[in-house]
Amino acid sequence: MAQASTSTLTVTTIALTMADLGPLNPLPVVAAELDQPYTVGEGVPEELQASARYGVVPNVYPYLMQDGYSRDAAPKEVPAVVLENSKLKVTVLPSLGGRVWELFHKVTGKQLLHTHNAPQLANIALRKAWFAGGLEWNIGTRGHSPTSCDPLHSAIVHTPGGKHILRMWEYERLREVVFQVDLWLPEDSEVLFAAIRLRNPNRHDVPMYWWSNAAIPETAGTRVIAPAHEAFGSDYATDITRVRPTDHEGYDGTWLVNNPHAADYFFDIHPSERRWVVAADDDGDGLAMLSTSRLRGKKLFVWGQGQGGKRWQEWLSPGAGPYAEIQAGLAQTQFEHLSMPAGAQWAWVEAYGNGQLDPGTSHGSDWDAAIAHAGAHLEELMPHQELEDMLPQAVIDADVPPSKMLLPGSGWGVVERARRLKAGLPWIDESGTPFVNESITAEQEPWLGLLKGKTFDGAPGFVAGLDWEELLAAQDNPEATFHLATMKHARQDLGGAKEDYLKVLEAKGVRRRTKALAHRGLGLALLAAGEDEEGLAELRNGVEADSTATALLLEAVTLGIRHGDPVMALDLAESAPSQGAAVGRLRFLRALALARDGHGAEAAAILREGVEIPDLREGEDAIAALWEEVCPGEPVPAAYQFGMH
Structure with missing residues (x-):
């Protein structure tokens, strides 16, 4: 599909060697298992402390865990979309969370993203399965997105203004919002553009979290620069505190290889400054992350030079070399959620390209000079006002209907639309982001049936919400009661959950799987209440009820x-x-x-x-x-x- 004489958008596949994702873990995620591992220490403003306390969730219910993978990799062809012009070649993987997998700068012959041909699935994301490399989109709550390894609804969009877009979107179930990523690469552009839109269709505010994470190659000479002298730092062992990245514990942490252990640096960029972050290698080349003003946070993450950090990198990217990450988010740090008002739409534009700095200045001992130099170069690469001026048109383009559908995502958007229509609740305009019936699977079919008044006879997938609970309560059968119990359990109504689990176990003719999961749910609720002996006994009963459930x-x-x-x-x-x-x-x-x-x-x-x-x-x-x-x-x-x- 030609975009212009020197810019193309091609639907293809790429060869990757990786393990299969495997089956979903069938156990509903009901325990309170997401916590805040770090406390806030000295020098952290009250605004940040308050937003770190806000919006914390106990778990990622109704999602199921993705932990059925092994480390047995095999070659496979993965759907890909390639955007290419005279300056850049960009490879995107819509079936793997919409990951931008390669950003190749033709002039220098350098990959600006850490990428490789053998991504290794590992337990890093909110639903466990994740892989290192590329540029990823994270929504929901602190951590790598629930959609990290899922296909996104994907389409090619031709706008009336002549723009040719790769669009990816999904309904995010934790926050009940719709997110959308539009990617385009104009003729002769030095940067890839990404327009992000979040829509909250609810009649209530929702806690919102978004971080765009880019993995970058780590070389001995790579330095990361942002326009700030201080940052909010954590080292995965102590409190979040205010630190000076250029003089932290006796070393300059802006040089990737100087960091002895894993660390986060959330740069404290003054509101009056343009917010950017850029990596520069020995030649001054490296990824620049630019955005319109809504994307406030900018971060550097390093694995560090310790044995553990090196082992993690080899575990995640076998043979692909070390990497670090630069990131951009809605809040100043990843410990925070922002309040997104009822019915709100948030949008911004991001730009990614080669910073092409002068290494003599970017790698010099004068940090102020490095910042000034990088800021001036990035203003030449993509003027700030020009980027801001793109936003209104990007919002208009976001509703242009797809010209060609490429790939369906999950069927949960269809279910959510049906639920809201039945309840008379507001929903989004789907013109630009249709949720198609072809995306429906066995996970969603029983819930659509319940909305249509059919008898509920169990489901492999789970849902959340008080209106679902009301529908199930009216069913009066063990399958409905079990799902009602899990919903109460997930929102930490342990008393109500135990009562319903017991009803399931006392009922006649309960399916083996449902009985086993009811024992398990009762056991977890008892353990949470401190009744260890009784709780472990119920877990054992669950295993004995279904000996096939690993x-x-x-x-x-x-x-x-x-x-x-x-x-x-x-x-x-x-x-x-x-x-x-x-x-x-x-x-x-x-x-x-x-x-x-x-x-x-x-x-x-x-x-x-x-x-x-x-x-x-x-x-x-x-x-x-x-x-x-x-x-x-x-x-x-x-x-x-x-x-x-």
Whole structure:
């Protein structure tokens, strides 16, 4: 599809070697498991502290976890859209969260994004599955987006003004909003443009979170510059405090390789300054992130030079070299949510290109000179007023209907539209972002049936909302009661959840899966209330009710150890499968349970044989900690060092 003589937009595929995402974890995410791991320390203004307290959610319900992947990669063709002109070649992956995977600067022959041909799925995102590299779009709450590995609704849009856009959109279920990303690359443009639009159709304010995250190559000479002398920093071990990135704990952290451990720097840019962040390598080349004024926050993240940081990078990008991230967000830091008013529409434009700085100045010892030089170069690359002037037209273009649909996203937008129409609630104008019936799957069909008055007979997917609860309460059958229990549990009404779980377990003719999940839900509610013995017994009942459910078994073994019953954990682990994505974690859990039950030598033997956990959580250092416990005096193998600090 030609955009102009020197600019094209091509629908294609690219070859990647990666593992399959695997099946969704069927266990509803009902426990209060999302927390704020850092507290606010000295020098942090009250405004930031208040927005850090606002909008925190207990979990990502109604989403299901994506942890069915392994580390067994295989070649595959992945849908891609390539935008190309005389200066840049941009590759986008609509089926993987809309990730901008490559931003190649033709003049210098450099990839401005960290990218590779073998992305490795790992447990980093809110729903676990995530992969390193490229430029990603994060919405919902603190962390990598629930849509990180999902297909987005995608289309080509030809506007009346001659613009040719790759559009991607989705209904975000945690905040009940619609987000949209429009990408275009004009003829001879030095930058890729991204227009983002968020729409809140609700009659109430919603806590909003957005960060655009770009992974950048880390070289010995890479420096990151932003127009600020101070930042709000965290090092994954201590409080969030005000720091000086150029003089932090005795080093200049703006040089990526100077940082000894993982760290975040949220630059404290004065409101009067243009907000930008740019990376510059030995030649002065590197990614520049520019945006209109709504996108306030600018950040640098480094893994650090410690053994754990290096291990994480090799784990996430095998053989692809080290990387860091520069990011831009709505709030000043990622610990905050902003209040998005009822019915509001927020939009902004971002621009991405090669900063092409003079390394003599950008890498000099005078930070003020580096800022002034970078600011002047970026103003030449993309004048601030010119970028701001693009916003009104981008908002108009956002409603231009698609010319050609490329890919459907999830069917939840169709369900939400039907729910709101039935309840007489406001919804968005879908002209530019249609939610098509072809996106409906078995996850959504039962809920559409319920809205139409059909008998509810269970569903593999979950929903949230008081109007759903009212519809289910009127059904009076075990499947409806179970889903009602999960909704109450997810919003932490533990008393109501326990009452409904018991109703399910007392009913006749309950399906095996539903009975197992009801035992599990009751067990989690009891554990949350401090009734450990009773809670663990219910978890065991759940495993026994459905011995084929590996996810139930894995959770029961984990919680058995955590709540002081390693014997139960070992007993359950005896029935664990010998194949599949969960085997590595189950081997580790067996070693951990043995150690807690006083069998350190047997635990050490398992670790020495080798343990690999595909869904190891970011910052999870449990394998190293167990090694130090059961193999005292022996150095922790590099393969087990995943500590962030």
